[in-house]
Amino acid sequence: MSKYYLNYLDELESEAIYVMREVWAQFQNPVILFSGGKDSIVVTHLAKKAFHPSKIPFALMHVDTGHNFPETIKFRDDLIKELDARLIIGSVQESIDTGRVAEEKGKNATRNALQITTLLDAIESNKVDCAIGGGRRDEEKARAKERFFSHRDDFGQWDPKNQRPELWNLFNGKHFEGEHFRAFPISNWTEMDVWNYIAREEIAIPSLYLAHEREVIWRNDSWIPKSEFLVIEDDEKVETKKIRFRTLGDITITGGIESDADTIEKIVLEVSAMRKTERGNRSDDKRSETAMEDRKKQGYF
Amino acid sequence: MSINNNQLLRFTTAGSVDDGKSTLIGRLLYDSKSIFEDQLEAITDTSKKKGHDGVDLALFTDGLRDEREQGITIDVAYRYFTTPKRKFIIADTPGHIQYTRNMVTGASTANAAIILVDARHGVIEQTKRHAFIASLLQIPHIIVCINKMDLVDFKEEAYDTILRQFEEFSSKLLITDVRFIPISALLGDNVVNRSENMPWYQGAPLLHTLETMHISSDLNKVDARFPVQTVLRPQREGFIDYRGYAGRISSGIFRIGDEITAMPSGFTSKIKSIQGPTGELPEAFASMSVAMTLEDDIDVGRGDMIVRSNNKPDASQDIEVMLCWLHNESAKPRAKYAIRHTSNEQTAMIKEIIYKIDINTLGRKMDDSSLNMNDISKVRIRTTKPLMVDSYRENRITGSIILIDENTNETVAAGMVV
Ligand SMILES: Nc1nc2c(ncn2[C@@H]2O[C@H](COP(=O)(O)OP(=O)(O)O)[C@@H](O)[C@H]2O)c(=O)[nH]1
Numbered sequence: 001m002s003k004y005y006l007n008y009l010d011e012l013e014s015e016a017i018y019v020m021r022e023v024w025a026q027f028q029n030p031v032i033l034f035s036g037g038k039d040s041i042v043v044t045h046l047a048k049k050a051f052h053p054s055k056i057p058f059a060l061m062h063v064d065t066g067h068n069f070p071e072t073i074k075f076r077d078d079l080i081k082e083l084d085a086r087l088i089i090g091s092v093q094e095s096i097d098t099g100r101v102a103e104e105k106g107k108n109a110t111r112n113a114l115q116i117t118t119l120l121d122a123i124e125s126n127k128v129d130c131a132i133g134g135g136r137r138d139e140e141k142a143r144a145k146e147r148f149f150s151h152r153d154d155f156g157q158w159d160p161k162n163q164r165p166e167l168w169n170l171f172n173g174k175h176f177e178g179e180h181f182r183a184f185p186i187s188n189w190t191e192m193d194v195w196n197y198i199a200r201e202e203i204a205i206p207s208l209y210l211a212h213e214r215e216v217i218w219r220n221d222s223w224i225p226k227s228e229f230l231v232i233e234d235d236e237k238v239e240t241k242k243i244r245f246r247t248l249g250d251i252t253i254t255g256g257i258e259s260d261a262d263t264i265e266k267i268v269l270e271v272s273a274m275r276k277t278e279r280g281n282r283s284d285d286k287r288s289e290t291a292m293e294d295r296k297k298q299g300y301f
Numbered sequence: 302m303s304i305n306n307n308q309l310l311r312f313t314t315a316g317s318v319d320d321g322k323s324t325l326i327g328r329l330l331y332d333s334k335s336i337f338e339d340q341l342e343a344i345t346d347t348s349k350k351k352g353h354d355g356v357d358l359a360l361f362t363d364g365l366r367d368e369r370e371q372g373i374t375i376d377v378a379y380r381y382f383t384t385p386k387r388k389f390i391i392a393d394t395p396g397h398i399q400y401t402r403n404m405v406t407g408a409s410t411a412n413a414a415i416i417l418v419d420a421r422h423g424v425i426e427q428t429k430r431h432a433f434i435a436s437l438l439q440i441p442h443i444i445v446c447i448n449k450m451d452l453v454d455f456k457e458e459a460y461d462t463i464l465r466q467f468e469e470f471s472s473k474l475l476i477t478d479v480r481f482i483p484i485s486a487l488l489g490d491n492v493v494n495r496s497e498n499m500p501w502y503q504g505a506p507l508l509h510t511l512e513t514m515h516i517s518s519d520l521n522k523v524d525a526r527f528p529v530q531t532v533l534r535p536q537r538e539g540f541i542d543y544r545g546y547a548g549r550i551s552s553g554i555f556r557i558g559d560e561i562t563a564m565p566s567g568f569t570s571k572i573k574s575i576q577g578p579t580g581e582l583p584e585a586f587a588s589m590s591v592a593m594t595l596e597d598d599i600d601v602g603r604g605d606m607i608v609r610s611n612n613k614p615d616a617s618q619d620i621e622v623m624l625c626w627l628h629n630e631s632a633k634p635r636a637k638y639a640i641r642h643t644s645n646e647q648t649a650m651i652k653e654i655i656y657k658i659d660i661n662t663l664g665r666k667m668d669d670s671s672l673n674m675n676d677i678s679k680v681r682i683r684t685t686k687p688l689m690v691d692s693y694r695e696n697r698i699t700g701s702i703i704l705i706d707e708n709t710n711e712t713v714a715a716g717m718v719v
Contacts, residue, residue, distance in 0.1 A: 004554065004586045005517035008309035008388040013578050017590035018549040021530040025603055025644070049578050050590070053543060054535040137379045144378040163376070164712045165402060165627050167409040169549075170641050170703045174710040188390055190381045 009197055016043075016185035017050040018169060019148050023130050023183045024050075024057055026173035030130035030183070031088060033119075034060040036072035037248040038205050039134025042194055043185055044079065045203050047132075058132065059086035063119045065111040066093040067229050067250040075206045090122030110253045120156040123180055130173065130181040138190045148187055154178040191246075195271050199264045211244040211262040222255025246271075310516055313392040313407040313440070315431040316417030321448045325417065325486035326380060326393060327358025329508065332493035335382035377407045386512040401434065401660065401675040402627040405715060408438035409701070412516050415444050415507075420453045420483070424466040430660055432467070436474040437623060437677070437717065439697055441519045443479040444510060451485040455498040459483075473663075475694070478514075482507050520587040524691060525553030526614065526699050527607040528643035533592055545576060545592035546601055551643065551698035552691075553609070555593070556584040560610040564689045568599040569610055604645035606689045606699075614699060616687040621655070622702060622716035623693075624672070624680045630706075630713070632672035638704040638713065642688045649704065653681040672714070679719065693717035 006014065020043075023030050032047060034040045047056045060083075062076060080087045092114050095101045100121065101114045123131060137144050147163055149171040164172055173181055186194070198205060216223035217236045223243050224230065229252050232238065243256035244267075261270045316322040329335075347357075380391040392407030394400070408414060414435040418428055435443055445467055453459040460483045471479065482491055483502055490496035491506040505513070533545035555561075559572045575582045576592040585591045593607065601607065608614065626632060632651060640649035656665040657678040672678060682702075693700030704714040 004522055005308060005520075006588060007306050010578070011309045011588060014549060014588055014590040017578060018530070021547055021549075021590070022644075025531045050547070051533060052576065052592075053537075053540045053545070054533045055537070138381045144380065145376050160376075165406045165715070166712075167406050167703060167715045168698065168701045169410075170701065172641065172703065172705055172710070172712045174639070174705060174707070176710065188379070188381070190383065190388075192383060193388070 009193065009200065012186070012189055012193060013046065013049075013197070015169075015188065016046045019171070019183060019185040020047050020050040020132065022149075022171050022173070023132055023185075026171070027130040027181070029126070029128050030132060031059045031061040031126070031128050032132045033134070034062050034076065035134070035248065036062070036068075036076050036206060037134065038194060038198065038209060039136065039186065041079075041134075041203060041205055042189075042197060043132060043134045044083070045201065046185060048083065056083050056085055059088050061088040061090065061122060061126070061128070061131065063090045063115050063122065064092065065115060065250050066091070067111055067227075067252050069206070069208055069225075069248065069251050069254075071206045071208050072248060075204075088122060088126055090118045092118045094118075095121065110250055112250060112253060116156075123156065128180060129175065130183055132183045132185065134186060135182075135184045136189050136191075136194075137184075137187050146184060146187065148184055149173050150182040150184065151175065152180050152182060156180065158182075192268075192271055195264070195268050199268050205264075206248065208245045208248060209267065210264075211242050211259045211266075213240055213242055214256065215239070216241050216243060216256060220255065222257065224253070224255050225251055227251045307387050308516060309388045309390065310413065310511060310514075311390045311392065311411050312413040312415060312511065313394055313404070313411040314415045314417070315394060315404055315435070316448075317419075317425065317427040318395075320417040320419050321486040322393075322417055324358050325415075325446065325448065325484070325492065326391060328486050328489055328492045329391075330380065330382050331358055332489060333382050333384055333508065377403050384508065384512060389511065401430070401677070402625065404431065404434050405438060405625045405627075408434060408440055409697075409715070411438075411440050412519050413442040413444060413511065413514065414440045415446055417446050417448050418463055418467075420447050420449045420459045420463065423463050424470070426661055428467070429470055429663060432471050432474060432476070433658075433660075433663055436471075436476045439475070439694060439717075441478060441516070442514055443476055444507065445479065445481045446486075446507060447481060447483045448486050450483045450490060450496075450499065451488055455483075455485075455490075455496070457499075457501045460502070480504070480510060482510065521552035521696050522587060523553060524612055524614070524696060524699075525555050525559070525609040526551040526689075526691070526696070527555060527593065528645065528699070529601055529603055529605050529607060530644045531603055532601070543594065544598070545594050546607060547590075547592040548607075548644065549590045550585055550587050552587045552696050553612075554584055554586040555591075555607075555609070561595070561607050562610045562613060563599055563601045564606045564608060564613065565616050565687050566600065566605070568597075568601075570595040570597040570599055572596075604643075606643065606645075608689070614689045614691045614696075616689050618684050618687050619652075620682050620684070620688065620690055620702075621719040622680060622682060623719060624651075624678050624682075624704075624714050624716040626672045626674055626676045626678075626714050628706070628711055628713040629674045630709075631674070632713070634670075637707070639707050640682065640684055640688070640702055640704055642690065642702045643699060645688060647684045647686050647688065649682050649684045651680050652683050655679040655681060680716075682716070690718045692719060 095118045101117045147166045215226040244259045245256045261267045378393045394403040394407035416431045464481045484491040493508045529546045530548040573594045573596045575585045654670045657669045691699045700718040702716045706713045
C-alpha cells in the first residue's frame with residue numbers, strides 16, 4: 001500500500017480540526033461547551049491543535065449544575081489555566097434562585113433538564129453564535145442524524161425534520177441574529193475512538209474515569225456515588241466498590257461500573273469488550289425511548 | 302496496537318422500500334458485534350410490542366420518533382462499526398422516490414455504495430436511479446447486493462439475470478468498480494459469513510469485501526490543492542512573524558520547497574514549513590489538516606487556494622454544473638444565491654438550465670426550465686468573482702459547490718462541476 005493514506009484516527013483528527021477551523025471562520029463568537037467529560041476534553045485538545053501555534057481562540061463555557069464531582073471542577077480550572085483561555089460559567093443554581101426554573105422533587109430528581117434553560121440563557125447573554133460540543137452520533141439514536149453544523153432557531157430549539165442538508169465538507173453556518181449553531185467536530189467518533197485517541201495522545205482526563213474505591217449505592221442498574229446531594233432511601237445500602245465512570249454528568253445521576261481498569265490502556269481493553277452502551281448508565285436517558293430526542297429538540301447539548 | 306493502522310471506509314446504502322436495507326445494516330452491526338446489549342434489549346422489547354416474532358433487526362436503524370411512528374426512514378442517519386480490519390461509517394439513506402436529495406447527501410462523502418436489489422423483482426426503475434446517483438456523485442466502488450436469495454431458493458439463475466440486467470444499463474454510466482453479491486440479509490447468508498446455501502458463488506461475503514477493497518487511491522493524489530480556511534497569526538513570544546495558512550488538503554501532495562501559486566491573486570512563493578496535527582512535517586497529503594508557512598510575505602486569506610505552480614485549476618466565473626435541487630421551494634429564475642466552493646464564498650446566478658435529467662428514463666428533458674426539489678439538471682452558473690475549480694470527475698472536493706438562499710439562509714442546491 002502507498003504511504004499516502006491516513007489511518008482512521010488521523011482521518012478523524014483532521015476532520016475534527018477542519019470543522020473547528022470552519023467554526024472559527026464562519027462565526028463571530030464561538031465557544032466550546034465544556035462539561036469536564038472526556039468528549040469535551042478531546043474537543044478542547046483538538047482545538048489546541050487546530051490553531052497551534054496560536055492559543056485556542058474559543059472561550060470554554062461550562063454549565064454548572066452545582067451537583068458536580070469536585071474532581072471535575074478542579075480539572076476544569078487547571079485546564080483553563082494551562083490554556084490561558086476564558087471560562088464562562090452558566091449556573092443552574094442561579095437559574096433556580098432567580099426563578100427561571102424550578103427544582104425537581106423526589107428521589108429521582110435531577111438538575112439535568114434544568115440545564116437547558118441555563119445553557120440557552122448563557123448562550124444568549126454572552127451573544128454566543130456557535131457552541132461547539134463533544135456530541136457523537138454513535139451515542140444515542142437521536143444523535144445519528146445530527147449534522148456537523150446544527151442550526152438552532154431563536155428559541156434555541158432543534159428541528160430534526162428541518163435540518164440543512166450537509167454535503168461533502170461544505171458547511172453552511174449562515175444564521176439570523178438571535179439564532180445560533182451547535183457544531184460537533186467529533187460527530188464521527190465512537191466511544192472506542194475517543195479512548196484510543198486519549199491513549200495515543202496521552203491526554204489528561206479526570207481520575208474519575210479510572211477505577212477507584214468509592215462509596216456507592218445500587219440504583220437504576222448502576223452504582224450511584226454517595227454525595228451530599230443524594231437522598232438515600234431506607235432500602236438502599238451504601239457499599240464500597242471499586243468502580244469507574246464511563247461518562248461524567250451530574251454526580252446525582254452518573255452511575256459507575258465495577259471495574260479494575262485503572263490505566264487508560266486497561267480502559268481501552270475493557271471498552272472494546274464492553275456489551276452495554278455508555279449512556280446505559282445514565283438514568284436521564286432511561287425515562288423514555290425518546291428521552292434524548294425530546295431534550296435535544298428543546299436545546300439540550 | 303495494530304488497529305491503529307486501519308483505514309476508515311465510508312459507505313452509503315440505497316434500495317427501494319422493503320428491499321431489506323434496514324435488515325442488512327442491522328445484520329452487519331449484529332454479526333460484527335456492534336450492537337450493545339441494552340440496544341438489543343430495547344429493540345427486542347419493541348419487536349414484541351409490534352407483534353414480530355424474533356428480533357426485528359431493522360428496528361435498530363430507525364432513528365427519530367416521527368419515523369418510528371410512521372415506520373419509515375426520512376433522512377440520512379449515520380451508523381458506526383469497527384472490525385479488526387477497518388472502521389466503517391454508514392450513511393443510511395432511505396429509498397423513496399422523493400428522497401433523491403438524501404441519497405445525494407449520503408453519497409457525497411462515500412467511498413462505496415451498496416445498492417440493494419430484491420432477487421424476486423430484479424433491476425427496477427429505482428435501482429437505475431440509485432446507480433445513476435452513485436455514478437453522478439462519483440462513488441468509487443459500487444456493490445450490488447442481491448437480497449432475499451432465500452426467497453428464490455438460492456438459485457444462481459436469479460443472480461445471473463440481475464447481474465446481466467444491471468450491467469446492461471450501467472454500461473452507459475460512469476462506474477469503474479462494480480461487484481455483485483447474492484445475500485440473505487434476514488438469514489445472514491454472505492453478509493458476514495459465507496453462505497452454505499450458495500456454493501456456486503465464489504466471491505467474498507459483503508463484510509470481507511468492505512474490509513479489503515482498495516480505497517487509498519480513491520483520493521486524487523496528483524493535483525495539489527490547498528484551500529485556505531483561516532490565517533494563524535499568533536503574535537506571541539517566539540512566533541512574532543509567524544503567518545500560517547490553515548486548511549485541509551483537498552488533493553495531492555505538498556512538500557517543503559514546492560513552488561506554489563496563491564489563487565486567484567497569482568502570487569508565487571515556496572513552501573517554508575508544514576505544521577501537521579502532530580508537529581512539523583516534510584510533506585503532507587490529501588485529507589490532512591495542516592498549517593503552511595511560505596518563504597515570502599504574500600497576501601493570502603480565507604477563500605484563496607494554494608496550488609503547485611505547475612498544476613493549476615481553472616479560475617472561472619462561468620461554470621457548468623450538474624445541480625441537484627434540495628429544497629422544497631423551487632429555484633427562482635435569475636435569482637441570486639450565495640455559492641460555496643471549498644472555503645470560498647461568492648454570489649452566483651443561475652444563467653441557464655441546459656437540460657434536466659428525467660430520473661425515470663435517465664434521458665434528457667431539454668424544454669423544462671424549472672428546478673424543483675429532487676431535480677437534477679445541468680445548469681450554467683455565473684459568479685461575481687472567479688472560483689478555482691476542477692471537474693468533479695477529477696476532484697470531488699474542488700469540483701463541488703452548494704447554493705444558499707440568502708433570504709432564508711437555507712442550503713438549496715448541491716452541484717458537481719462538469
Ligand atoms: N425472506 C427474506 N426477507 C427479508 C430479507 N431481508 C429483509 N427481509 C424482510 O423484508 C422486509 C423489509 O425489510 P426492511 O429491512 O425493513 O426493508 P427496508 O425498507 O429496505 O429497510 C422485512 O419484513 C424483512 O424481514 C431476506 O434476505 N429474506
